[in-house]
Amino acid sequence: MSARILATGSYLPGEPIDNEQLEKLCGPLPADVLAGLGVARRHWLVDPATGEHIISNSRMAEAAARVALAKAGLAPQDVDLIVLSTASPEYHLPTAASYVQEHLGLQRCATIELRAGCVGAVQALDIARRQLADGTFRTALVIGAEAISPLLVPMYQGLDPLGVRMRDRMSLYNFGDGAAAVVLRADPARGTGPERAPGLGACVFGTACLGGGRKPGMRVVGGGTDLPYSRQLARKRLMDIQLDASGVAGLGPQVFVTALRDMLDRTGWQLSDIDAFVLPEGNAEYFSSELAAAGMSRQDHELVQRRVVENLADVAATGSPAVLLALDAGVAQGRIRPGDTVLLLAIEASRYVYAGLSLRWGEPMVAR
Structure with a gap:
């Protein structure tokens, strides 16, 4: 038994907020810093002017799930497993996954929730595909959802924009909200119908915490x-984001190089074998400029850069949904096509964690 990806889906709340709008609210970033971040616009579930919430974390997750289910030609009632990753749920308990179940109208469904950031959706994909492969469930929703803006607005609300601390502006310009989902189905054989849609193939998973x-x-x-x-x-703020920018800039690329080498070792692939590196921040200047110092050759770096699939400029750093948002955009833009060898690779700054998943897009999964 294997598992197949039937469809992907995304949801971004509100209208895009560009850098010019943000500058009026919280002041400017130096041009070189702004260029290094690589973010041109982002979406927030908070109204940036009033601070009011226009949607919740679990409702974003539901919206992304419904898009993916519609693309797959399935109804919510076909789902018997939901695996959701988020670091920003509405409540500690009940889980956001159980609220997604409720929003989808499911009286009974298995739910698993990971408390994670950028790596969570990749880890959730691996959990779901294993549950399907062993026959425990038939159809799974894997979702990444993040609501970061409720932590951001208090950084500037009620202040003179020029009075906002520069370290707070870094977070304000860097982060966005959103959700993305993938529908997986158990696949006992190649089959016909929806089983012929793009899917997991030759799948290998790797993860580690280096922090x-x-x-x-x-x-x-x-x-x-x-x-x-x-x-x-x-405290000055009830909740706050604390970012060690210098530490992330120094160690983040080393984590990426370690993760990439680990995944190549696990799969037996060469860099040139991979058609698409789904790496949400892979083309950001702050990330790219440090890779050589972390041990990546110029030739390898250029090869990876040509094949990176990401949408950071349009959605900012989104945590849990980042990889799935990039995957959905890559498929929609034709940058990931049936038969492609794809590497999903997430790097999380919290404790310098990585999670990777290799797959053959559009071919049946064969466990290595």
């Missing part, structure tokens, strides 16, 4: 159990 003993590259603090709530309420 043991290191300062986190990013933390979201507040609303947890690290301190008594009386002390948390005394």
